[in-house]
Amino acid sequence: MRAPRGLWRPVVIAVPFAVLGVVFLYPLALLAAEAFANPGGGYGLGTFAAILAGPAFHDALLATLRIALTATAVCLLLGSALALLVRFVAFRGARTLARMVDVYLAFPSFLVALSLTFLYGNSGFVRSLWLSTFGFAAAPAARSFLYGFWGVVLAEVTYYTPFVMRPLLAALEVIDRSQLEVASSLGERPWGVLRRVLIPELVPALIAGGSLCLLLTMNEFGIILVMGVKNVITLPMMIYGKAIDEFDYPAASAVAICNVALSLALYFAYRQALERMPQ
Amino acid sequence: MSELIHSRSTRWLLAGAGLIVTAVLFGLPLLTLVLASIAGEWTRALPTHPTLAHLRAALGGAQRAALWHSLATGVGATLAALVLGVWGALASRDAPRLVRRGVDAVFLLPVAIPSVSIGLALLVAFSHPPLLLNGTVALVGVTHVVLITAYAYASAQAGIARLPAGVEEMAGSLGATPSRVLVRVTLPLLLPQLRAAAALGFALSMGELGATIMIYPPGWVTAPVEVFSLTDRGSLFAGAALSVWLLATTFGALWLLDRRGSPRRTALARRRSDA
Amino acid sequence: MNETPWATPRDGLESPQIRVQALSVRYGDHAVLDRIDLSVAAGEVVVLLGASGSGKTTLLRAIAGFTAPTGGRIALGATDVTRAPPYARGLGLVVQNYALFPHLRVADNVAFGLRARKLPRAQIERTVARFLEMTGMAAYAQRYPRELSGGQQQRVAIARALAIEPPALLLDEPLSALDAPLRAEMLEELRRLHAQLPNTAIVYVTHDQTEAIAIGHRIVLLHQGRIVADGAPRHLHDAPPNRYTAEFFGQANLLPARILDTPPGADGARGYVAVRIADRTIWARRSADAPASGEVLLCVRPHDLRLDADPAAVSEGNRLDGVVRSSQWLGASQRAVVDIGPATVRVDRPASAPLPAAGARVQVTFAAERAVLLADR
Numbered sequence: 001m002r003a004p005r006g007l008w009r010p011v012v013i014a015v016p017f018a019v020l021g022v023v024f025l026y027p028l029a030l031l032a033a034e035a036f037a038n039p040g041g042g043y044g045l046g047t048f049a050a051i052l053a054g055p056a057f058h059d060a061l062l063a064t065l066r067i068a069l070t071a072t073a074v075c076l077l078l079g080s081a082l083a084l085l086v087r088f089v090a091f092r093g094a095r096t097l098a099r100m101v102d103v104y105l106a107f108p109s110f111l112v113a114l115s116l117t118f119l120y121g122n123s124g125f126v127r128s129l130w131l132s133t134f135g136f137a138a139a140p141a142a143r144s145f146l147y148g149f150w151g152v153v154l155a156e157v158t159y160y161t162p163f164v165m166r167p168l169l170a171a172l173e174v175i176d177r178s179q180l181e182v183a184s185s186l187g188e189r190p191w192g193v194l195r196r197v198l199i200p201e202l203v204p205a206l207i208a209g210g211s212l213c214l215l216l217t218m219n220e221f222g223i224i225l226v227m228g229v230k231n232v233i234t235l236p237m238m239i240y241g242k243a244i245d246e247f248d249y250p251a252a253s254a255v256a257i258c259n260v261a262l263s264l265a266l267y268f269a270y271r272q273a274l275e276r277m278p279q
Numbered sequence: 280m281s282e283l284i285h286s287r288s289t290r291w292l293l294a295g296a297g298l299i300v301t302a303v304l305f306g307l308p309l310l311t312l313v314l315a316s317i318a319g320e321w322t323r324a325l326p327t328h329p330t331l332a333h334l335r336a337a338l339g340g341a342q343r344a345a346l347w348h349s350l351a352t353g354v355g356a357t358l359a360a361l362v363l364g365v366w367g368a369l370a371s372r373d374a375p376r377l378v379r380r381g382v383d384a385v386f387l388l389p390v391a392i393p394s395v396s397i398g399l400a401l402l403v404a405f406s407h408p409p410l411l412l413n414g415t416v417a418l419v420g421v422t423h424v425v426l427i428t429a430y431a432y433a434s435a436q437a438g439i440a441r442l443p444a445g446v447e448e449m450a451g452s453l454g455a456t457p458s459r460v461l462v463r464v465t466l467p468l469l470l471p472q473l474r475a476a477a478a479l480g481f482a483l484s485m486g487e488l489g490a491t492i493m494i495y496p497p498g499w500v501t502a503p504v505e506v507f508s509l510t511d512r513g514s515l516f517a518g519a520a521l522s523v524w525l526l527a528t529t530f531g532a533l534w535l536l537d538r539r540g541s542p543r544r545t546a547l548a549r550r551r552s553d554a
Numbered sequence: 555m556n557e558t559p560w561a562t563p564r565d566g567l568e569s570p571q572i573r574v575q576a577l578s579v580r581y582g583d584h585a586v587l588d589r590i591d592l593s594v595a596a597g598e599v600v601v602l603l604g605a606s607g608s609g610k611t612t613l614l615r616a617i618a619g620f621t622a623p624t625g626g627r628i629a630l631g632a633t634d635v636t637r638a639p640p641y642a643r644g645l646g647l648v649v650q651n652y653a654l655f656p657h658l659r660v661a662d663n664v665a666f667g668l669r670a671r672k673l674p675r676a677q678i679e680r681t682v683a684r685f686l687e688m689t690g691m692a693a694y695a696q697r698y699p700r701e702l703s704g705g706q707q708q709r710v711a712i713a714r715a716l717a718i719e720p721p722a723l724l725l726d727e728p729l730s731a732l733d734a735p736l737r738a739e740m741l742e743e744l745r746r747l748h749a750q751l752p753n754t755a756i757v758y759v760t761h762d763q764t765e766a767i768a769i770g771h772r773i774v775l776l777h778q779g780r781i782v783a784d785g786a787p788r789h790l791h792d793a794p795p796n797r798y799t800a801e802f803f804g805q806a807n808l809l810p811a812r813i814l815d816t817p818p819g820a821d822g823a824r825g826y827v828a829v830r831i832a833d834r835t836i837w838a839r840r841s842a843d844a845p846a847s848g849e850v851l852l853c854v855r856p857h858d859l860r861l862d863a864d865p866a867a868v869s870e871g872n873r874l875d876g877v878v879r880s881s882q883w884l885g886a887s888q889r890a891v892v893d894i895g896p897a898t899v900r901v902d903r904p905a906s907a908p909l910p911a912a913g914a915r916v917q918v919t920f921a922a923e924r925a926v927l928l929a930d931r
Binding site for chain 1: 618619620639640641642643644645646647649650653654655656657658666667669670671709714715718724
């Protein structure tokens with residue numbers, strides 16, 4: 001459809017924009033208004049500054065960044081290794097695996113947390129196997145690692161590694177194999193070909209996949225909620241707690257505004273990286 | 280292929296390692312979930328007393344309602360998001376660059392914003408007049424539409440960029456009205472992208488937890504929220520059973536969507552109409 | 555055509571630079587290469603010529619180390635490299651699409667192999683400068699590959715392969731991506747480079763016979779995984795050993811003929827053999843592989859045939875009666891298609907000759923030394 005000419009044209013263009021304005025931009029504006037509202041009426045930085053200065057926010061921000069950065073780093077390493085394996089070792093399985101990766105993306109993240117509870121939880125498969133093999137004398141710590149920092153990282157790595165693999169697989173598919181052959185005929189060993197030819201050419205895909213992964217892990221909520229992690233409070237968990245448990249909407253809004261700002265910055269970086277990807 | 284790894288034994292070794300990592304990291308969780316849904320008891324290494332009771336229970340009462348709520352929300356929100364996204368993409372295609380950038384930003388932003396924050400924003404906004412939607416089913420629908428419209432918009436945009444040059448002008452020059460061109464030429468050509476967008480949007484909606492948990496009314500508990508409240512209460516097997524149904528519903532719908540438009544089928548249909 | 559080789563290989567006293575023995579590459583029952591034997595001497599330029607699917611690229615890839623042979627041996631100098639990985643072979647490789655590293659500047663592309671060898675920096679810089687100079691790319695050292703034209707990229711690819719100073723340079727259809735004038739220029743360039751590096755052997759894969767003639771000391775013609783001809787271009791052109799070579803190489807006219815019991819006459823004594831074609835006795839040379847009697851093929855090139863408009867004229871040498879089927883002026887020459895009974899022949903004549911009319915009765919004449927008899931297989 002070419003938009004109709006004349007008077008109707010702006011109207012036709014405006015309709016979807018207006019709908020999104022009401023259901024998305026207007027709520028965002030009210031969120032900001034809530035965050036910057038003073039308790040006594042009017043607007044100011046009072047509530048906002050108080051929340052941001054508190055140790056709870058500080059801890060949540062730190063926890064969010066630590067989890068997101070760790071999970072992203074592991075996702076990048078694991079995703080690159082698997083993508084390279086798929087491309088150079090099991091080439092025939094590549095298409096099947098690419099499809100499986102797509103399927104994984106349709107999987108809700110919190111289910112990974114639930115599955116891991118059965119696997120590594122306090123009464124999960126691995127602990128039961130350990131106990132029935134070694135007996136109670138060698139019992140591991142009462143609480144599984146799953147309910148802390150590394151549990152969250154494991155769940156996020158499980159869920160988000162495919163997100164990193166997708167751009168990598170796409171980039172690997174367009175890399176000219178004769179480049180690798182020429183590099184090897186010039187005397188470079190496989191490790192050197194990887195380091196000097198492949199990885200430099202994969203940098204845009206690594207940046208794109210990594211920044212998307214960082215964005216999604218920073219915003220991840222379902223995994224931490226369902227896993228029942230009590231001592232790891234990230235920004236989304238803090239927003240949820242303030243709003244649902246404490247009904248403190250202004251505080252929740254203030255944290256949310258920070259979280260949104262952080263995400264938008266990352267999203268911008270991600271779009272920039274995407275534009276630099278070939279094709 | 281042997282461009283990089285020339286030794287056959289190294290290749291086998293690496294393939295084995297990759298397979299094990301993939302199986303443990305990605306395969307095992309899925310398998311566990313399915314096993315848990317049919318476990319009567321899980322105190323040993325492997326579940327004992329296999330039973331279908333959880334799966335059957337998940338098809339009744341609150342859980343059945345939750346599945347139905349998710350399905351209804353998913354279908355409704357996906358359709359609405361498709362209309363909104365395609366409309367937005369078509370309307371902005373000829374717009375000046377600056378306008379287009381603005382439309383792009385607004386449509387794609389929800390992807391970047393944490394779902395909990397979107398949930399909170401909608402909760403805050405629609406608890407006030409003039410739009411008082413708090414505690415209504417409509418708020419759940421609106422939330423899901425906001426979350427998935429971006430994907431419909433991005434897909435439609437990608438499809439429009441790939442439209443064969445000149446076909447719409449050609450249809451117009453043959454005397455088709457703009458609306459006829461839209462229905463008979465543009466939309467059918469966009470169909471593959473729309474199908475992909477619908478699949479992704481539906482899957483996201485079915486699995487949405489972060490925003491929904493902020494705004495759901497007591498009478499419209501979706502399946503993910505129900506899974507959370509079940510596992511939070513300690514009913515892990517029931518949670519697993521409902522999850523399995525949730526996944527089955529999602530993938531069933533995706534499969535239908537995929538099958539309905541497979542090239543073989545359309546080719547068959549064409550042959551039938553020729554005969 | 556190159557009567558004299560343009561850079562003479564060194565005397566073949568030492569062991570050959572590349573020796574391939576009974577090399578086979580099979581996929582299941584399908585033999586891509588079937589017991590290939592090939593030696594390339596130091597400084598020799600060998601062209602692997604063949605249609606697509608003939609196995610020429612597979613042979614090159616086996617020599618480079620990218621295709622594992624299912625049988626046979628490959629040696630470089632005195633070293634057996636049959637199982638050696640590509641990086642241990644030290645051969646220079648140039649491919650059709652250049653395969654320059656897009657993230658590296660021209661100088662770094664050329665330095666790639668030297669850095670892999672961990673040579674001292676100063677030496678790398680000297681070598682890179684030398685080969686960029688030699689290929690005329692010195693002014694582009696700091697450019698990225700995407701900023702270069704196709705011909706320039708190919709020069710960089712050649713400089714990169716030569717920089718490791720390989721005993722042999724392997725070129726896989728190196729000019730196929732270039733247009734005709736640029737291809738001619740690059741061929742000239744390659745000949746010039748080889749003159750500067752007279753000890754470097756070159757194995758050059760192509761499907762284009764003009765390229766093969768222009769650059770090869772020796773042409774190895776492959777067909778269905780086997781070598782069907784191996785020799786100097788001139789020799790393959792004038793005395794093709796078999797039908798496939800004659801047809802692939804220079805569009806020969808091939809006429810079915812039967813060998814006559816040659817009376818011990820003057821012609822027989824000079825090595826000529828008499829055959830029967832369309833009730834005429836024709837004298838021709840016999841190739842080494844042709845049978846001594848029975849059915850053979852007479853091979854004669856279109857430009858070695860002449861047309862005589864007077865069907866009754868008595869001319870020297872071989873003659874056949876024919877009817878002109880069609881004729882066409884082609885700019886630099888003209889071509890006539892003439893029906894001579896058992897077959898049709900193509901005749902190429904200077905453009906200045908009168909164009910024969912279709913249907914005209916003519917005599918096709920040719921010298922006995924320009925006609926050769928082949929086995930019909």
